[in-house]
Amino acid sequence: MDLQSADSGIGSPDSQRVAKSAEGKSKKPVENHLNGTPNNVSHKHSSSGHKHHHKSSSSDKHKDPNRHKHGSDKQREHSSAEKIKDPNRSSSEKHSSSKHKEHSSRPKDPNKPSKEHSSKPKEGHHSADKHKHGSEGKQKSSSSGDKHKERHKDGSKHSSDKHKVRKEGSSSSGKPKSGEVRVKTEPGVSQTGSSPTKIVIKKERDGSQPTVKKEPRAADTDDDVPLAMRAQGEKRAHESDSDDEPLAARAEKKKIKKEKPSAEAVARKRKAESDDDDDKPIAKPKPKKKKGKEEKAAPEKGKKKAKKEEVEVWKWWEEGPREEGVKWRTLEHKGPVFAPAYEPLPDDVQFLYDGKVMKLSEEAEEVAGFFGRMLDHDYSTKDVFRKNFFHDWRKVMTPEERKVITNLDKCDFRQMDVYYKEKSEERKAMTKEQKQEIKKQNEAMVEEYGFCTIDGHKQRIGNFKIEPPGLFRGRGDHPKMGMLKKRVRPEDVIINCSKNSVYPKAPPGHKWKEVRHDNSVTWLASWSENIQGSIKYVMLNATSRLKGEKDWMKYETARKLHKCVDRIRAQYREEWKSKEMRIRQRAVALYTIDKLALRAGNEKDSDEAADTVGCCSLRVEHIKLHREHEGKEFVVEFDFLGKDSIRYHNFVAVEKKVFKNLQLFMENKADGDDLFDRLNTTILNKHLQDCMEGLTAKVFRTYNASNTLQQQLKLLTNSEDSVAAKILSYNRANRAVAILCNHQRSVPKTFEKSMSNLQAKIDKKKEDIKKSRKEYKGLKADYKHKRDAKTAGMLERKKKQMERLEEQLMKLEVQATDKEENKEIALGTSKLNYLDPRISVAWSKKWEVPVEKIYNKTQREKFAWALDMADETFEF
Template identity: 45%
Template structure:
């Protein structure tokens, strides 16, 4: 039923809220053009929070990221998700501890408005400084203008590149009949066939950049060049031998085998749906059974120690063991959910008993005291920490030996490392962000819940004694080895291959190759959505607006959620209250995104996009109604596949990050020390993160970390000053020669600071001596030899006492005796130069750290920037790849490190 207002392209659907008309009358556009002041064409794509803007009046958002009650769901995609779909995730490598959460407690403390009904706090968006993107802080050009200009240059380069690639492909297609491939020459006359070997008689060296635009997957494998390509990204560095020594025999065997097989040179591998032919493995490792608490450790209820059934006691230990996790135990939802599940088990097991055997019914959470349980676990942890190194090593070796059979599988006859072969232990579900089920009981997984996936000819691993597997499958399209359904969200958990396995590597490889392919079509896609922003069809205009937001601001597409899931949204599922419009063309986004992480941003958009959003929000739409009510994620992705097979909304994030980084690296001139080169890389990475909206909150420990680094720098400055004074001790004439100013102590390093620093140096010396003594005694004990007596330690500690006396004398006389063998002025000046170099290096690192505090460099580098670009930087500027990728990431991106050289181009 149409609205009475002819200018309002909306209808009111009682079941689903307000819904847009299917067409937009021209008079609506004309009316809005008169309302909105024209400020010319805007080059959008950079959020306002990244730079200063003039203050403007704006209505406060109606909510702060959450609608009242649960969001209406069109479909629930989780329950119907297959194990194949559920096994892929863009953020698998992102540690849970690194993900940002917003607590209810913070909301109440920090908000300036009444937020009693919402779990988020309103905060002013952070602004990036010039230093955060590697720019000089004294530049006259405003930061926001710099980024807008940079983005415009990058997008124009992308348009030019796309046209160039298509022209090359057209030219190649015209010449194709003249080229005779091995598979197409069956009907070619014999005389022409005989000419082919002569054509191949060259040395096989390819001209530089001859196919730089062709994805590696399309390139013909060059088996004869395998040796040259197998060179490591950088020469072997110090410390590498130590890492090798720690590897197991199985690791070495797997690595040796890897040397002879480079799947990225075999583009046909993994193209079909069949993932394996033969598969053998040994199943999974279950967590140990619960060990009851000692009889003297009990839950206290209303002041009375109570004995619980072991099932209930185990749940009590889950909560008691995490009393130091204030984020959880101060969360009312967490406590409520835990106590509901706890009391349900208590009711089944007869509640608690006091020392006389009388039943104690546990009814109120606030009467429960879990401190005795927590203290027991704390003492246990301290005891394990204090174990001698030899004993810790023996325990680890014992554990590794028990798990060794599960660490590797045979996949198509090749040994592959298994990732998470351990079944999750029972515990309390924590969830991500403000999850409604946080605190619920994660039940113990039994073999009867587990499905094993294995080859038909392979021996099925035996289930634990007295148990059996739920099912045995031979699914050759699946890349999982075992799976089970957990009880919290009904989600499936999988045992997969490790990050450095062929299958995982191929998944990453295909993801980045898909992004490389997008560069051929990006200009057409952008041209089309710019045109459709003015379409009379509502569905086309909504789709174009959504693609614009996804491309320009890196919004996720978004899927609908069920009522028992966290209320998170993306672009297609944005609600009325999630965006606030601020004339002339500013949009404020405020919603819970993936993992319940708050997305808050103020952005400047194209004037037509602003006008469209105003139309999409027009009355009678209100809170809880969809902005893009005629668009779904599946419809959006279906439209995108018309440009390129397999193209989905999430590919834009990977493409934009990788393309931006590739453009920045092309123009980069990284010089200086390794630390300065690493900073240059991080500056580029930071710019990608800002342009692609990869932001994070400042880490809680950031200030302390920066302070520690500054303390180290100050310590080196003190050492420089002290070393300078040694020159006077060697040659008193240096005071006159260098001038009194040269020997003055830095003003900020006053007497109090010097005294505290000297005390810290003496204490550090004591601890170092003591730890070395204890370690040597442990070794003697392990070897069955007699331990050293405490007197030996006292004698060694005299060195620290001598240092304390030396400082005391220096403070009194103002003179410093020269140290070292045969000290000379030249030697001392050389030492000063070395110290100053260390100071400069640490200053660069400190500046880098400070610049990174609000930018999620890891997100960009691990998930969105093609790792081959990092390898190119490493080789081009001779920086060890270890400076960018940890050991785990080097294993994950082994294919990238071994497959490209410094001339490779995204």
């Protein structure tokens, strides 16, 4: 089989990807140089184009009575068909197909108890469609109470649930609802095949591949055929030995061996790092605190600041593991800092309503100001934003104001806008002394509130300032954009600290909501936010032990996956042939998570947030199957909005079995239906947990990112290269990861300009070189005649100069390349969150590239543990 190909391929995006934000302007293709292949195919996708793909938005469906019909008919058909196919499905499962309420046309599984009935009809006032399914009607109500999602016993989603989850009005899929999606630019491009790693996809050799259409249930029939497992027993098998049994054979030859090395690795690791992998840090807390004073790496520049660098470094990573579940033993801090009180506008800054001056109450004025200062932002023109703002604004008005102000269009906030702009200008125009003064005050505030003492160590707090009030700026097509984010008062805040510490004092005249002493959590203060009703926390900075340790463990888990990933891959490949739909779906989903580094994709309520998806929540309209695309067979086109409404658009050549399975999953489904209707993140993660302790979907992202970096560094680094060239290689390796993870940024506003500046510099440098060369030649000729020492000296100097210029030119060119390639790729996210810093540290040591070139000061502080423990031999 194609085990090998699979293995080799995984982890590297062998695909064409066009990544862009929904709103997108077109991005330039990013080339993946890793393997020297242009990775991108330029695909321009305008947001509108994108939208077209998804014709039917969930909202449409909801609204269209026919859809229901359609759904039910389908359901019927589908069910019967499905029964044949998948006897194991429960009736409840049939609903799963559609998260939408109306289509619950999933096949039923006679063996499973139907849950439909259990679903509660909520909110009778919902539209008829929602109720269509009667009892199972799921209403998406925004109220939490209504949000039950129905789940199958096995946890899979009920169609209804999902339905509900998605908001009616929301656009389905990646199509950003009107306008809002993301401010990023368009599609980049993607690339084909450019994955850093080469992927060899083996095609099935069975020769005749029935066309998709022809092959009814291809999966069931052909691939599936006689799978070793019997439906019944299967489950158990999975649970118990799950992977192992069936895979045993395969595993044996391939991986088992691996376990061995892992042992040794473990040993090594243990030695080097105090924690072992398989273990959870349980041991007793060893209060051995070692304090080391260390001088931080000398800053490249500003040596004068060296003294500042001399900080006490607590090498927490040298301490033994601590008690599980206990995050701290003592914790003391001064509490959070609240946003400054509102300063009313001066009298000459007026608000006009319908052309007439109107003096607003303080509260209404403050909120009006929030809007006023956003006047030149896109947000202020969006209907949803305006509507939400106006609604919330009216809530804070006095009854009189409310009576008068009934139309946002008649409101004139321009004076406020001007006023705040002036203030901002003033701030910028302050004298150096004034700025110094402010800086000093800020530093004093950080000194006082920005640190806490935890287990006897002073540690920096990440966000000690409570978020100020303002208008909510959700990303993408967020239904709540523009809502008023209320001012947080001490009475809303819960403080967490040691019982016997000096408690933080609430501001005069106020008191805390609560002071608790919970050492099973890491936060120092929390409050609940009024927009989504979620909790916000004050937590430690990334340089702290609490964060650092967790980060380290994250990479250890990923390394552990590294050791058993072959086995897991072999297993899911085998499962593509399973008789059970849920197993196949799980296996295909896992494949995409592994190969494409997709996020898990929890369900979300579209009333509450933008309609974005991840792997498990993909819907039919998010993929297109191309039997052949640009010379490749079995290409799947992914096009959806992911986290932060960043568009993911990628053409991926997959194995035939995957392709066939996807066809099967899409059968009898319509846009808006779940692609993986028998799967959700809970099910997936439960399965992963069985495969490896501590394994969850996101570990694959970490693993594939780090692994890709390591491979690319090996591939790209050239020992003869200059430091600058090596750094370029590093950045390219980093970039390969960013592309894999789809980390985008909008093109910097000044990009074109700075690029042309750089180009001008390059041109000038070339000019200089030319000139210098000419002079050199002249001198040389001169020297031939004269043969005197003076000319010889000049000649020598000129030669040096030429060399210097050439080197400078080279640097500039490298810089330009790097910049261009990085135009719309954000390297920071992967560097900070996905790449095991020890890989970078080892690389920098091995190639003698100063680590400062790779990590800035903050990053070095965050990764102090890695800087300290990794040497050039570190292997991920």
